[in-house]
Amino acid sequence: MSLADAPPLSLHPAAPKATTTLRRLHVITWGCQMNVYDSGRMADVLAPLGYTAATSAADADMVILNTCHIRERATDKVFSELGRLRVIKDERAAAGKTTILAVAGCVAQAEGAEITARAPYVDIVLGPQTYHRLPEMVARAHRAAGPVIETDFPVEQKFDFLPAAPADQDQAVTAFLTVQEGCDKFCSFCVVPYTRGAEASRPAASVLAEARGLVRRGAREITLLGQNVNAYHGAGMDGAVWGLGRLVRALAEIPNLLRIRYMTSHPRDMADDLIAAHAEVPALMPFLHLPVQSGSDRMLTAMNRRHTADDYRRLIDRLRTARPDLALSSDFIVGHPGETTADFDATMRLIRDIGFAQAFSFKYSARPGTPAAGAPGAVPEAEKDARLVALLALLRDQQDDFNARSVGLEFDVLVTGPGRRPGQIAGRSPYLQAVHMDGPESLVGQVVPVKVRQLLTNSLTATLNFPAFKQERARA
Numbered sequence: 001m002s003l004a005d006a007p008p009l010s011l012h013p014a015a016p017k018a019t020t021t022l023r024r025l026h027v028i029t030w031g032c033q034m035n036v037y038d039s040g041r042m043a044d045v046l047a048p049l050g051y052t053a054a055t056s057a058a059d060a061d062m063v064i065l066n067t068c069h070i071r072e073r074a075t076d077k078v079f080s081e082l083g084r085l086r087v088i089k090d091e092r093a094a095a096g097k098t099t100i101l102a103v104a105g106c107v108a109q110a111e112g113a114e115i116t117a118r119a120p121y122v123d124i125v126l127g128p129q130t131y132h133r134l135p136e137m138v139a140r141a142h143r144a145a146g147p148v149i150e151t152d153f154p155v156e157q158k159f160d161f162l163p164a165a166p167a168d169q170d171q172a173v174t175a176f177l178t179v180q181e182g183c184d185k186f187c188s189f190c191v192v193p194y195t196r197g198a199e200a201s202r203p204a205a206s207v208l209a210e211a212r213g214l215v216r217r218g219a220r221e222i223t224l225l226g227q228n229v230n231a232y233h234g235a236g237m238d239g240a241v242w243g244l245g246r247l248v249r250a251l252a253e254i255p256n257l258l259r260i261r262y263m264t265s266h267p268r269d270m271a272d273d274l275i276a277a278h279a280e281v282p283a284l285m286p287f288l289h290l291p292v293q294s295g296s297d298r299m300l301t302a303m304n305r306r307h308t309a310d311d312y313r314r315l316i317d318r319l320r321t322a323r324p325d326l327a328l329s330s331d332f333i334v335g336h337p338g339e340t341t342a343d344f345d346a347t348m349r350l351i352r353d354i355g356f357a358q359a360f361s362f363k364y365s366a367r368p369g370t371p372a373a374g375a376p377g378a379v380p381e382a383e384k385d386a387r388l389v390a391l392l393a394l395l396r397d398q399q400d401d402f403n404a405r406s407v408g409l410e411f412d413v414l415v416t417g418p419g420r421r422p423g424q425i426a427g428r429s430p431y432l433q434a435v436h437m438d439g440p441e442s443l444v445g446q447v448v449p450v451k452v453r454q455l456l457t458n459s460l461t462a463t464l465n466f467p468a469f470k471q472e473r474a475r476a
């Protein structure tokens with residue numbers, strides 16, 4: 001999962017009911033795509049209360065800080081941001097305006113009441129499983145003498161209680177859709193099983209209904225999200241339990257849904273049917289994020305990943321047989337407790353063997369409460385740094401090489417919006433590369449064939465392959 005901090009999310013204004021008071025909401029989103037999705041849904045939940053998008057925290061009657069706990073010093077970062085928001089809240093109070101300050105996401109789940117103990121000006125602390133209860137929490141915050149803290153894992157499924165997004169809400173060409181949450185894998189280093197709880201899958205009917213709504217509002221590409229998305233096992237419409245492959249096939253039937261992706265996956269959950277879907281479903285994009293973390297069997301065991309490096313190699317072979325143009329992305333951790341130079345060399349070997357189009361690499365950082373946090377064999381910081389530098393250099397070379405090999409290729413691009421210059425449009429390749437080309441804005445939302453001309457620093461330039469232009473799937 002990409003952990004690049006997302007910029008503050010700009011929320012789509014939703015039409016308030018005539019009877020509601022107009023209020024402004026500002027959501028600051030850190031962490032993974034799941035948080036980006038959650039932030040959108042929190043805005044949807046609050047829309048019926050009259051909340052529309054604010055341009056900044058200073059302009060907002062309610063600010064939600066949606067946090068990520070995966071990195072070291074995550075909590076410090078939250079308190080530092082809260083200090084900044086406190087100043088804004090105080091300034092607004094001096095002008096006679098109230099501001100509700102809420103902390104959501106995984107730090108909220110992990111720290112709970114500790115947040116309001118250290119920052120008493122915070123009104124609401126809510127875990128990722130409770131945001132369907134936000135309206136009630138806001139009402140309580142308005143009347144309460146003390147803070148509202150909701151970090152239990154409720155028995156009800158939040159997805160059963162979330163309102164559909166307003167039919168007239170703007171929707172970008174690309175969308176996220178959470179289908180599964182939580183994780184039962186308990187990798188040694190990871191907080192997710194503790195912050196997001198046990199694995200739970202949404203029923204297929206609910207996923208399909210949300211996908212149809214997204215497409216009706218303009219989405220053409222949907223990325224299915226889950227902490228362990230390929231462990232999806234939702235109730236199907238036929239009474240059977242559906243795996244992700246089955247779900248992807250059903251989604252591919254939705255007219256005008258041109259592209260489907262999913263992330264993040266675990267190698268152990270790559271079921272035969274999902275691999276087959278890569279061969280059989282054209283809308284399933286040939287780009288897969290499949291974290292391996294390490295190429296050393298010793299480390300994979302220590303990490304409780306429950307597969308070997310050769311299992312991963314064999315899996316990639318099967319996927320590439322199913323879909324020869326498949327490109328891969330992965331996550332790597334260097335310096336997990338006990339990692340020797342030989343273990344690290346095994347990771348470098350695996351990377352050379354597979355060849356990645358993209359990757360996210362992390363220095364191991366101890367997360368309190370996880371098994372690895374107390375494990376012996378800590379790797380010195382300087383050694384971790386050195387390994388990370390070497391790993392990044394190799395992965396950077398592979399990424400540069402992959403992008404360079406795109407030049408001269410012909411592939412389909414989903415046009416996502418206008419480009420930087422007038423007359424230009426922007427889109428994304430099957431491999432999520434940014435592509436710029438000359439063309440009319442009327443193509444936004446369509447898949448167009450292009451020829452790649454040039455590799456720039458962070459994008460490709462291309463020309464439209466007219467007159468061959470066609471819609472990728474006119475099978476409405």
Ligand code: 5AD
Nearest residue numbers: 001189190291331332362363364365
């Ligand atoms: N230290 C370093 N990296 C971590 N990740 C998760 N937990 C840790 C940790 N404690 C990385 C893994 C995972 C990605 C989302 O973040 O590579 O796949």
Ligand code: SF4
Nearest residue numbers: 183185186187190192
């Ligand atoms: Fe964390 Fe491992 Fe679950 Fe991924 S599979 S969320 S790394 S415990």
